[in-house]
Structure formats: structure tokens, C-alpha cells
Amino acid sequence: xxxxxxxxxxxxxxxxxxxxxxxxxxxxxxxxxxxxxxxxxxxxxxxxxxxxxxxxxxxxxxxxxxxxxxxxxxxxxxxxxxxxxxxxxxxxxxxxxxxxxxxxxxxxxxx
Amino acid sequence: xxxxxxxxxxxxxxxxxxxxxxxxxxxxxxxxxxxxxxxxxxxxxxxxxxxxxxxxxxxxxxxxxxxxxxxxxxxxxxxxxxxxxxxxxxxxxxxxxxxxxxxxxxxxxxxxxxxxxxxxxxxxxxxxxxxxxxxxxxxxxxxxxxxxxxxxxxxxxxxxxxxxxxxxxxxxxxxxxxxxxxxxxxxxxxxxxxxxxxxxxxxxxxxxxxxxxxxxxxxxxxxxxxxxxxxxxxxxxxxxxxxxxxxxxxxxxxxxxxxxxxxxxxxxxxxxxxxxxxxxxxxxxxxxxxxxxxxxxxxxxxxxxxxxxxxxxxxxxxxxxxxxxxxxxxxxxxxxxxxxxxxxxxxxxxxxxxxxxxxxxxxxxxxxxxxxxxxxxxxxxxxxxxxxxxxxxxxxxxxxxxxxxxxxxxxxxxxxxxxxxxxxxxxxxxxxxxxxxxxxxxxxxxxxxxxxxxxxxxxxxxxxxxxxxxxxxxxxxxxxxxxxxxxxxxxxxxxxxxxxxxxxxxxxxxxxxxxxxxxxxxxxxxxxxxxxxxxxxxxxxxxxxxxxxxxxxxxxxxxxxxxxxxxxxxxxxxxxxxxxxxxxxxxxxxxxxxxxxxxxxxxxxxxxxxxxxxxxxxxxxxxxxxxxxxxxxxxxxxxxxxxxxxxxxxxxxxxxxxxxxxxxxxxxxxxxxxxxxxxxxxxxxxxxxxxxxxxxxxxxxxxxxxxxxxxxxxxxxxxxxxxxxxxxxxxxxxxxxxxxxxxxxxxxxxxxxxxxxxxxxxxxxxxxxxxxxxxxxxxxxxxxxxxxxxxxxxxxxxxxxxxxxxxxxxxxxxxxxxxxxxxxxxxxxxxxxxxxxxxxxxxxxxxxxxxxxxxxxxxxxxxxxxxxxxxxxxxxxxxxxxxx
Numbered sequence: 001x002x003x004x005x006x007x008x009x010x011x012x013x014x015x016x017x018x019x020x021x022x023x024x025x026x027x028x029x030x031x032x033x034x035x036x037x038x039x040x041x042x043x044x045x046x047x048x049x050x051x052x053x054x055x056x057x058x059x060x061x062x063x064x065x066x067x068x069x070x071x072x073x074x075x076x077x078x079x080x081x082x083x084x085x086x087x088x089x090x091x092x093x094x095x096x097x098x099x100x101x102x103x104x105x106x107x108x109x110x111x
Numbered sequence: 112x113x114x115x116x117x118x119x120x121x122x123x124x125x126x127x128x129x130x131x132x133x134x135x136x137x138x139x140x141x142x143x144x145x146x147x148x149x150x151x152x153x154x155x156x157x158x159x160x161x162x163x164x165x166x167x168x169x170x171x172x173x174x175x176x177x178x179x180x181x182x183x184x185x186x187x188x189x190x191x192x193x194x195x196x197x198x199x200x201x202x203x204x205x206x207x208x209x210x211x212x213x214x215x216x217x218x219x220x221x222x223x224x225x226x227x228x229x230x231x232x233x234x235x236x237x238x239x240x241x242x243x244x245x246x247x248x249x250x251x252x253x254x255x256x257x258x259x260x261x262x263x264x265x266x267x268x269x270x271x272x273x274x275x276x277x278x279x280x281x282x283x284x285x286x287x288x289x290x291x292x293x294x295x296x297x298x299x300x301x302x303x304x305x306x307x308x309x310x311x312x313x314x315x316x317x318x319x320x321x322x323x324x325x326x327x328x329x330x331x332x333x334x335x336x337x338x339x340x341x342x343x344x345x346x347x348x349x350x351x352x353x354x355x356x357x358x359x360x361x362x363x364x365x366x367x368x369x370x371x372x373x374x375x376x377x378x379x380x381x382x383x384x385x386x387x388x389x390x391x392x393x394x395x396x397x398x399x400x401x402x403x404x405x406x407x408x409x410x411x412x413x414x415x416x417x418x419x420x421x422x423x424x425x426x427x428x429x430x431x432x433x434x435x436x437x438x439x440x441x442x443x444x445x446x447x448x449x450x451x452x453x454x455x456x457x458x459x460x461x462x463x464x465x466x467x468x469x470x471x472x473x474x475x476x477x478x479x480x481x482x483x484x485x486x487x488x489x490x491x492x493x494x495x496x497x498x499x500x501x502x503x504x505x506x507x508x509x510x511x512x513x514x515x516x517x518x519x520x521x522x523x524x525x526x527x528x529x530x531x532x533x534x535x536x537x538x539x540x541x542x543x544x545x546x547x548x549x550x551x552x553x554x555x556x557x558x559x560x561x562x563x564x565x566x567x568x569x570x571x572x573x574x575x576x577x578x579x580x581x582x583x584x585x586x587x588x589x590x591x592x593x594x595x596x597x598x599x600x601x602x603x604x605x606x607x608x609x610x611x612x613x614x615x616x617x618x619x620x621x622x623x624x625x626x627x628x629x630x631x632x633x634x635x636x637x638x639x640x641x642x643x644x645x646x647x648x649x650x651x652x653x654x655x656x657x658x659x660x661x662x663x664x665x666x667x668x669x670x671x672x673x674x675x676x677x678x679x680x681x682x683x684x685x686x687x688x689x690x691x692x693x694x695x696x697x698x699x700x701x702x703x704x705x706x707x708x709x710x711x712x713x714x715x716x717x718x719x720x721x722x723x724x725x726x727x728x729x730x731x732x733x734x735x736x737x738x739x740x741x742x743x744x745x746x747x748x749x750x751x752x753x754x755x756x757x758x759x760x761x762x763x764x765x766x767x768x769x770x771x772x773x774x775x776x777x778x779x780x781x782x783x784x785x786x787x788x789x790x791x792x793x794x795x796x797x798x799x800x801x802x803x804x805x806x807x808x809x810x811x812x813x814x815x816x817x818x819x820x821x822x823x824x825x826x827x828x829x830x831x832x833x834x835x836x837x838x839x840x841x842x843x844x845x846x847x848x849x850x851x852x853x854x855x856x857x858x859x860x861x862x863x864x865x866x867x868x869x870x871x872x873x874x875x876x877x878x879x880x881x882x883x884x885x886x887x888x889x890x891x892x893x894x895x896x897x898x899x900x901x902x903x904x905x906x907x908x909x910x911x912x913x914x915x916x917x918x919x920x921x922x923x924x925x926x927x928x929x930x931x932x933x934x935x936x937x938x939x940x941x942x943x944x945x946x947x948x949x950x951x952x953x954x955x956x957x958x959x960x961x962x963x964x965x966x967x968x969x970x971x972x973x974x975x976x977x978x979x980x981x982x983x984x985x986x987x988x989x990x991x992x993x994x995x
Contacts, residue, residue, distance in 0.1 A: 028130055029137040051131065076137075077130045 013053050015096060018081065018089040021063060027076040028054055054079060062088050185511040193515060200516070203480045206886050207520025207564050209879045210473025212527025215552070215560045217466040217876075219532060221459045223550040228446035230370035230547065232310030236271075236406040240419055240442040244435035251441075254399040257389045259433065260302075262426050263402070264384065269410040269418040274305030275384065275400030279374020286653060286847055287354040289342070292840025295651050295847035296338050298356070299374040300398075303381040306333075308405050309371070314339075316350040316365030323364070324383035330361040331381065336369040338377035356380075357654070372547045374401075403445055416442040449547070458869065461945065465876055468615050469883065470560065474567035475608045476887045477516065481572050482605070483894030485509075506573065513572025517565040524564065528552055531875075538871060540864035605891050606927055612887045613931020614938055616880035617968055621939040622946060623873035624960030630870035632799070633863060638690055639793030639802070641726035642858055646828045647689060648851035650818040650839060667818055670842040677834055679826040684721040685810045686821045687714070690854065691862065693795035693805055697772035701757060702783070712753060713795055713803055714770065716810035722748075722790060724823045732764045732788030735809055739787075743811035747784040751792050753804035763789055768806070776813055784808065798862050821854075828853035881971055884931075888975035892924045896983045908988035917980040924976030925969075932968055936961070 020026065020034045032050055057063040062085035068078045081089070135156050142152030193200045231237050244250035255263060260275045267273070279299035286295045306318035314336055323331045332354075334343075343349050353362045361380065373379065382388075382395055389395050406415055419440040427434040532552050539550065650670065652663050667685070674683050687694040693713030701710075715721070722734045730751060739746050747768060754763045766786045773779035784806075792802040824831050832851050839848045896903070903916055939961070 027133065029134040032134070051127075051134075055127075074133065074136075075129070076133045077126070 013049060014057060015089070015092045017050075017053060017057060018062065018085055018092070021079050022081050022086065022089060025066075025068070025078040025080040027070070027078050029076070031079070057085070061085075182507070182511060185508045186515070189508065189512045189515050193512070199480055199484055200519075202886050202890065203477045203516050204519045204523055206473045206476040206480070206883055207517065207568065208523030208527055209882060210470040211521060211524025211560045211564050212531055213876060213879050214466045214470040214563075215524065215528035215557050216531035216535060217459070217462050217872075218556040218560065219528070219553045220535070220550050221463050222553050222556050224459060224544055224548045225446070225450055227553075228449050228548050230311060230368065233405075234446060235444060236408070237309070237403060237445040238270075238406050238412055238415055238442050239403045239445050239448045240416065240440055242423060242434070242438050243441050245437040245439055246435065250435065254401045256430075256433065257384065257395055257398055257400055258386070259426055259430065260400050260402060261384050261386060261389065262429070263419065263422055266422045266425065267404075267415075267418050269407055269415040270404040271407050272304055272308040273402055273404035274308050275302040275402055276300065276305070276374050277398045277400045279376050279401070281375070283376070284651065284849075285356045285378055286651065287356050288844070289354070291837070292844040293651075293653070293847040294342055295849050296334075296342065296378055297376040298332070298378040298380055299376040300382045300394075301373065301379045302384050302400070304384070305373075306379075306381070309373070310405075311368055311371050313365040314368050315347055316363070318365055319379075319381035321383070324381050324385075324388070326388070330359060331364045332356065332361045333365040333367050333379050334363060335367050335371060335377045339366045370547050370549060412442045412444060416440050461942070462872065462876070465615070465619060469876065469879055470563060471567075472608070472612050472615065472880075472883050472887065474564060475612070476883055476890060477520070477568055478572075479605055479608065479887060479890040479894065481513070481516075481568075483890055483897060509572055510569065513569045514565070516572070517568040520564055520568070521561045524560065525557060528557060528560075535872075538864070538868045540860075540868050605894070609884075609887050609891050609927045610931040610934065612880075612884045613928050613968065613972070614935035616877065616884045617932055617935025617964055618938045618942055619873065619877035619880045620964040620967065621935075621960050622942060623870070623877035624964055625943060625946065625957050626866065626870040626873045628957055628960055630866040633866045636691075636794065636798050639727055639791050640690060642690065642854045644824050644828060645725070645854035646822045646824055646831060646835065646851065647854050647857060648820060648832075648835065649849045650820075651847040651849045652818070653845045663818070666843050666846060670839060670846075671820070673838045673842060674820070674822060674835065677831070677838060679824050679831050679834075681823045681825050682720045682724045683820060683822045684718045684724045685716065686721065686819050687716050687810075688795070689819070689857065690725070691794035691796075691798055691858075693803065695772070697770040699757070700769040700771060702767055702769075704757065710757060711804070712749075712770075713805040714772070715805060715807045716812070717807055718810055721807060721821075724821055725793070726823075727793055728791035730789045730791055732786075734788050734790065735807060740809040740811050743809055745782050745784045745812070746787045746809070748788040748790055748807040749786055750790050750802070750805045752802050753806065754789055756804050770806075773813075779813060828855070881967070884968070885971055885975045888924055888928065888972055889978060891927070892920060892976050892979035893982070895923065896920060896979045899983075900986055903983050903986045904988045907986060913984040916984045916986070920980035920983050921973065921976050924979075925972055928968065928972035932965065935968075936965075 016035055016038075017031055020031050020038075026034070028051060031054070054063065058065055058079070061082055063079045064082050065077050065079045067075050070076050138156035139149070139152045142155055143149055147155065227234070229237060239253070241251045241253040244252075254277075255275070257275065260273065264270075264273045277300050279297075281297050283298045283300070284295050285298040286293050288294075303319055303321045303324045307320060311318075313333065316333070319331050319333060322328060339345060339349075350363055350366060353360050355361075356378075367379070383392070404415075406412070416439075419442065423434070423438070423440050427438075529552055532550060536550055650667060652666070671683060671685075674680060694715050696711050696713050699710050699712050704710075717735070718740045719735045719737045721727075722729060732748075734748055735746065738744070749763060749768075758766060763786050767783035768786060769781070769783050770779075773782065790807070793805075794802055795805050796803050822831075822835075829852075835851060836848045839846055907913070907916065
């Protein structure tokens with residue numbers, strides 16, 4: 001039996017990650033910081049779910065990763081978007097906008 | 112470098128470690144930068160990852176190696192918990208093993224006897240047919256004249272070939288010189304193309320073919336593997352040698368494989384189906400051949416019957432005297448025909464259903480046990496689930512557990528099946544099975560049983576897991592299964608299973624009780640003689656050599672004198688009977704007696720040592736004396752039954768009796784025999800039927816042509832057989848010793864083997880059934896008690912006495928047993944009617960069997976309830992309530 005609620009949230013997290021990575025190669029910690037920043041700390045990102053999500057995206061070939069030196073000189077794993085990932089992101093964003101648009105219409109007309 | 116999936120995994124693990132430690136270090140640095148103390152910074156950073164390990168694990172879960180590793184981990188966990196659970200595991204494994212073992216043995220027997228009777232190539236194409244008189248359907252003709260067979264072969268469209276056989280089933284003794292004397296074995300004539308038609312590969316040499324029966328060709332023959340082994344000592348050099356069979360030289364061209372026993376003989380002589388040969392060869396003239404054919408690929412038995420029907424009607428116009436007014440041809444697979452009328456083969460059908468049910472019940476038992484276990488473990492599941500084990504993980508663990516059980520059960524089941532077949536095979540009654548059939552552990556059968564067991568275990572194992580998981584985790588944590596309810600439907604199903612188990616077990620037990628009763632009766636039957644230490648055998652004289660009865664008698668007497676002085680032999684007599692059956696019968700006339708019914712007696716022709724040899728009892732007068740025998744005096748000894756039936760209340764000694772059968776013998780016509788003695792009854796109509804009247808006469812009154820003899824030995828009878836054969840050949844090399852065996856062996860083979868076999872099979876099945884019932888009742892009651900621990904606790908807290916609790920559990924258990932027994936008894940009545948119709952000497956209403964089964968089942972039921980009842984009585988009320 002599938003748990004629809006968590007799938008929904010997971011999908012959202014995937015989308016956020018892809019969106020952030022789309023701006024340029026970035027490591028996991030950077031992604032975590034960015035999500036908190038962008039969402040004004042609305043998303044209290046459980047670090048526990050970030051890395052599984054990252055690795056899943058990598059495994060699905062939506063992200064690629066390479067080890068590179070950071071500004072401080074320490075090696076970190078940098079993720080960047082693949083072509084497949086970019087396409088996936090575009091369709092997800094469209095999908096999201098359609099759904100959220102529909103939801104807000106329903107919410108506003110129901111008032 | 113080799114491909115190592117785990118090396119890749121290790122690399123990935125290292126990478127993940129590095130990535131996560133980078134994250135943590137980075138967070139620490141940021142935390143310090145924002146003004147935290149280093150310790151606090153570290154603590155906060157680590158807190159973010161609830162546990163680093165869990166994150167790692169979740170990432171790892173994405174890769175398949177983890178699945179394997181997880182399986183391994185689950186396996187270890189499962190093994191540990193299974194080993195710890197001393198109550199559950201052995202019961203589940205035992206139930207499975209018994210089910211698989213019993214099913215495999217019986218299915219193998221069924222497969223070997225019914226489905227795979229013959230070892231022919233594409234055996235299901237081999238089809239027998241016969242002509243049925245439609246006005247008298249009991250009149251069937253399974254054999255054709257040779258010209259008819261030729262016509263059928265040529266004019267049918269559905270058979271590749273049709274084979275003809277005559278002279279089989281012991282009607283053609285073949286005699287040949289071998290070693291120091293003459294050996295005799297049974298042969299049959301088989302049309303030359305039959306060997307190719309059956310399509311079996313010879314053990315040695317080649318198959319006969321049509322070239323061997325062309326005019327001018329050297330006559331050939333083949334022998335069976337058993338004869339080759341027993342008489343010719345498996346000597347490969349005899350192939351190609353020429354033997355003089357009944358005076359005709361024939362070359363032995365091949366040894367047939369062990370499973371070729373066509374017509375139940377040991378040697379096969381090819382004959383020609385050429386029209387000229389049939390018309391001119393005196394051996395073939397006027398013969399009727401039993402027929403069997405091989406269907407063309409794709410042809411059905413029905414098509415064959417329809418086809419042959421046309422052929423037969425066409426031939427009926429040529430030879431109308433062979434056919435009834437209205438007739439039709441019926442066709443049947445040879446394997447089907449072979450088992451018809453063979454008692455045990457027929458019995459295999461009900462046995463197979465029984466054992467199939469046993470397998471199902473074994474599986475149901477395991478399901479019950481697993482269900483009970485899952486309920487008891489509901490808390491564990493809830494806790495694990497709450498701690499973050501995913502549904503998939505938990506299911507996987509249940510799957511592993513089920514598989515472990517199934518595997519252990521299968522392993523034990525295979526072992527049981529192997530042992531079972533090994534034990535069973537020597538017990539198989541020789542005359543109750545098609546001789547071609549072999550029973551061995553068949554891997555297809557085993558595979559079937561195993562897959563059934565694995566499948567059912569896995570399904571049964573997963574069902575409670577799903578069931579347990581579907582429940583809300585939180586309710587599982589706060590309460591036990593009892594309150595959330597495991598479903599009344601489940602409870603009914605379980606109780607239903609137990610009832611069915613008990614019912615089936617009662618049916619099997621009653622059947623085995625009947626078998627046991629019959630077996631004991633047969634075993635205990637007093638033959639009236641001492642059957643141990645007796646040799647039975649016969650002499651066979653050459654028909655080709657001109658030997659008058661007088662010459663034969665002289666040879667026989669010379670042999671007798673030698674046999675008497677053979678060390679180990681204590682006494683010898685000639686005989687025409689073979690206990691427990693009498694010899695030929697005759698109508699009798701007793702002067703002064705008038706009767707309306709037919710008065711009959713069995714005749715035994717013997718010498719003065721007969722009674723002493725068999726160790727029978729003399730009741731009145733005397734037995735035959737040497738003078739009687741030497742002088743061929745007209746005296747007779749009768750058995751008690753003879754006196755009881757024909758001379759009741761009179762003194763039989765001195766009375767005379769005439770045997771009407773002898774009227775055909777000129778020397779004995781109208782001769783009266785004086786009764787000189789009465790002996791005790793000895794079984795003469797088989798083991799179960801009452802003894803009939805019998806008389807003992809000096810064998811010298813006529814040379815009956817019967818040359819059977821009986822010898823009492825002081826040593827093991829079988830040990831003397833080679834010596835006896837030697838002295839036969841010393842007496843006259845042209846005489847063969849035939850059917851030499853011990854009476855014990857004969858009785859075992861023909862009298863005791865079948866009841867013993869049926870008794871053992873049924874008793875084994877019934878014991879398995881009973882064991883499964885024990886396990887079944889135990890598991891259900893244990894489950895019930897586990898479910899109702901809370902209720903029991905409350906009752907006890909409210910003042911219920913412990914013995915009340917025990918009684919409560921017992922009552923619930925025994926209710927199921929009682930229901931099952933009632934159904935089982937009804938089932939027994941029906942089944943036993945069938946058994947009684949198929950098996951001789953079984954009474955369908957045997958109070959002894961029914962009574963003992965009821966008692967046994969009640970005891971077993973109560974025993975199975977006791978452990979759970981005891982457990983229930985030990986429930987600590989406080990604990991139970993707190994637990995809830």
C-alpha cells in the first residue's frame with residue numbers, strides 16, 4: 001500500500017532540490033542551507049530526508065555528482081542537473097503550477 | 112579485476128560517509144561562526160541528523176546490494192528467533208515435513224503405478240483394445256486370430272503398429288540346458304515388430320526385428336533382466352549364444368531392461384505376421400493373439416476406437432463367425448488397463464486424496480501456528496514499525512521467516528519421503544501391482560509437494576503479517592491484539608480447519624483400524640500346520656523326450672530318495688496342493704447317504720510323511736502308512752470338516768467313499784476308498800474363508816502328472832535350494848526344478864503382503880493425521896489463549912479459579928474435537944463402504960475399530976489442549992491486565 005501523503009511531500013522536496021541545483025553545481029550542505037533560506041525556514045528540512053532524496057535523484061540520473069574542492073579547500077560532493085533532470089524539473093514545475101493554481105481557485109471560490 | 116558488487120558498495124559507503132561528515136563539519140563551522148561554543152555547535156549539528164546511521168541506512172536502501180544484505184540480516188534474525196522459539200519452530204517444521212513426506216511417498220506410488228506404469232517410449236500412445244458384445248457387455252474379446260490381427264494392422268488409420276502376443280502369463284514354459292542341467296522359465300510369443308513398437312532399449316545386445324522371422328533366418332529370442340540376473344548370473348557372454356528351447360535352437364540376441372515384463376514372462380520369442388508364415392507354421396496356426404498398439408502422434412483413444420470399429424465391422428463380413436451379432440470396439444490406454452482389477456492400484460486413488468488432504472492440513476497447521484505467532488508478536492511489529500521499520504522491511508522479514516520454515520520443512524520432508532519410499536518398496540505386494548511399475552522418489556512429484564508447501568507457507572506467513580501491519584500502529588502499541596479484534600471470520604476459519612483435521616484423522620484412523628484388524632486376523636489365522644521351515648517346489652519333465660508316466664514316477668522316486676538323505680532335510684512328501692489352498696476338487700458318493708445338495712471335497716495326493724512334514728494334527732484313526740502308499744491301497748484320510756459336513760455324529764472310520772472325478776481314470780473307476788483316519792482342519796480355501804472338506808489319498812493310486820513336493824528342513828529353507836537343484840540335475844539333467852521357494856515366502860508374498868502393506872500404509876497416514884491433529888488443536892488453542900490473555904486475566908482477577916480456566920480452555924478445544932469426530936464418523940461410514948467393496952475381508956462396521964478410534968482421538972484432543980490450558984491457568988491476573 002502506498003503512502004500518498006509522504007509521496008506528495010517527497011515529490012515537493014525533489015522539486016526543490018532540482019530547482020536549487022539548476023542554479024549551478026552545489027553540495028548537499030549548500031542545498032540544505034538554500035532550502036531553509038528560500039523558504040524562510042518554513043521547511044524545517046530534516047537532514048535525514050535530504051541525503052536519501054539526493055542519492056535517489058542521482059540514481060535516477062536526474063542529478064550527476066562529482067567531488068570538487070570547496071572554497072575552504074576541503075573536498076565535497078557537488079551535484080549538478082542532467083539534461084534528463086532539467087526536463088523533469090520543467091515538467092514538475094508546470095505540473096505544480098497547474099495543481100497549485102487549481103487549488104487556489106478552489107480555495108478562493110469556495111469562500 | 113573481477114566484478115565485485117560489494118566492492119562497489121563499500122566505495123559508495125565510504126563516499127556517503129565523506130559526504131555526511133562534510134555536511135556535519137560544515138554545520139559545526141557555521142554554528143561556531145554564528146557564535147556557538149564548539150561543543151554546542153557539534154551537538155546541534157549532530158542533532159540535525161536524528162541519527163547519522165539511519166540516514167546512511169536509508170541512502171543505502173536505494174541499492175540492491177542492500178536488499179541482499181538486508182535479507183541476510185533478516186535471515187540471521189529469523190534463525191535466531193526461530194531457534195529460540197522451541198515451541199513453535201519444531202511443530203511447524205514437523206507438520207510441514209510430515210505433510211510433504213507422506214504426500215511425496217503416496218504421490219510417487221501413484222505416479223509409478225498409475226501414471227508411469229510402463230517404461231515404453233511415449234507410453235501414453237500404447238493402447239489396448241477389445242471387441243465388446245453389445246448385447247452382453249460382459250462378453251469382451253481382447254484377442255484376435257492372427258489373420259485378423261494382420262487385417263487390423265493393415266486396414267487401420269490410427270495406429271503406427273499393432274503388436275500381438277500369445278503364450279504369455281506362464282502358459283509357455285521354456286526349457287533349456289544351462290550349466291549342469293535344465294532350467295525352465297516362462298516365455299511368450301511376440302510379433303516381431305512389437306519390440307520396436309514398445310521402443311525400449313535393450314540392456315545388452317539388440318531387439319529382435321522382422322528380419323529374424325523371415326523364412327530361413329536363424330530363430331532368435333530375448334530374455335528379461337530378472338531372469339538374466341537370477342538364473343544366468345548376469346553373464347554378458349551369453350548374448351549371442353544359442354540355446355535349445357524346448358528342442359528348438361534359438362540364438363539369444365538381447366537382454367531386455369528390467370521394466371520390460373510384457374505378458375509377465377521372462378523370455379520373448381518373435382513370430383512373423385506374414386500371411387504365408389501364419390498359414391503354414393504349425394507354431395502359429397490357430398493361435399489367438401492379445402493385441403496392443405501404438406497410436407499415431409496426435410491420435411486419440413476415441414479416434415482409435417472409432418477407426419477400429421470400422422475395421423472390425425469390415426472384417427466381420429469376412430469372418431462372421433468370430434463376431435457377435437452387435438458389437439463395438441473399445442480402446443483403452445495400456446497403463447489404464449494394467450491397473451484395472453489390481454486391488455492396491457485401485458486403493459491408490461482414495462489414498463491419494465487422503466494424503467493430498469494431509470498436505471493441505473499440514474499447511475493449514477503451519478498457517479495457524481504462524482498466525483498465533485504473529486498475534487503474540489503484534490507488539491513487536493508495532494514497536495519496530497514505530498521505530499521506523501518500513502512496511503516493506505517488515506514484510507520482507509516475514510517472508511524470510513516463512514521461507515526459512517518452508518525450507519526446513521522441505522528438507523525434513525525430503526528426508527522422510529526418501530526413508531518412506533525405501534521402507535515401503537520391499538513391502539509392496541508383488542501380485543497387487545503391474546510388474547512393470549517401479550516406485551521411486553520422483554523428483555517431479557517431490558517438486559510438486561515442495562512447491563505446494565513453500566507456496567502455502569509463504570502465503571500463510573504473509574497473511575498474518577499483512578494482517579498485523581494493517582492495524583493502526585498506535586493501537587498496537589497501546590493495546591494487544593485482542594481488543595482490536597483479529598476478525599471473527601479468521602476465528603471461524605481456524606476452528607473449521609481443526610474440525611476438518613479431526614474429521615479426516617478419524618476417517619483415516621478408522622480405516623487403519625479396519626486394516627489392522629484384518630491384518631491381525633490374517634496373521635493370527637491358524638493354518639492347521641506349521642508353515643515355517645518348509646520348502647515348496649516342483650519338478651518339470653521334458654515333454655519332448657518320450658517319457659511314460661512310469662518313467663517319470665521312477666525319476667521322481669530316485670530324486671525323493673536323494674532328497675530324503677540331503678543333510679538339513681527332515682521329511683519329504685509329494686503334494687498337489689499349496690497351503691492355504693487345496694488341490695483339485697471332486698464330487699463324492701458315500702454309501703448309505705442320500706443328499707440333495709452337491710457333496711464335494713478337495714483331494715490331496717501325498718505319501719505317508721505328509722502329515723508329519725506339515726506338522727498337522729491326527730484326530731482319529733491313523734494317517735496313511737508306507738504300506739498304503741507302496742501298495743497304492745484304496746484308503747483315505749479325511750479332515751474334520753469332512754466329518755462335520757458329511758458324517759456328523761457317526762464314526763467315520765471304516766466308512767467308504769467314492770470320488771466321482773476318478774471315474775474318468777479306468778483303473779480307479781467305481782473304486783471305493785476306506786476312511787482310516789481323521790486329521791485336523793488345515794486352511795484350504797485361502798486365509799479368510801472357512802476350511803472346506805478335504806481327503807488325503809496315497810499319491811501312488813495314479814500318476815497325476817503332478818510333481819510338486821514339500822520338504823521340512825532343519826535349516827533355513829532358502830539355504831537348501833541350490834542343493835536341491837543340484838540333486839535334481841544329478842538325478843536327471845533333463846529335469847528342471849521349478850517354483851522352488853519356502854512356504855513362508857509364498858505366504859508372505861500372496862497372503863500376508865497385501866494386508867500388511869495396506870495396514871502399514873493406512874496406519875502411517877493415520878498416525879500422521881493424528882499428529883497433525885495434535886499440532887492443529889494445540890496451535891489453535893495456544894492462539895486462543897494468547898489472544899484472550901487479557902480476558903483470562905480479568906476473569907481470574909474477578910475470582911475465577913485456575914481449574915475453571917483450565918476447564919474453559921479444554922471445553923473450547925474439545926468442542927472442536929467433538930464436532931470433527933461426528934463429521935469424521937459420518938465420513939468413515941461412507942469411506943469404509945468403499946473400502947469394504949474394494950478390499951477382501953474388511954467389515955465396514957467394525958465396533959472394535961470405531962471404539963478405539965474415538966477413545967484415541969479424545970485422548971489426543973485433550974492432550975493437545977492441555978499445554979495451552981496450563982499456560983492459561985498460569986496467567987498472572989495483574990500482569991495480564993497491566994499488559995493491556
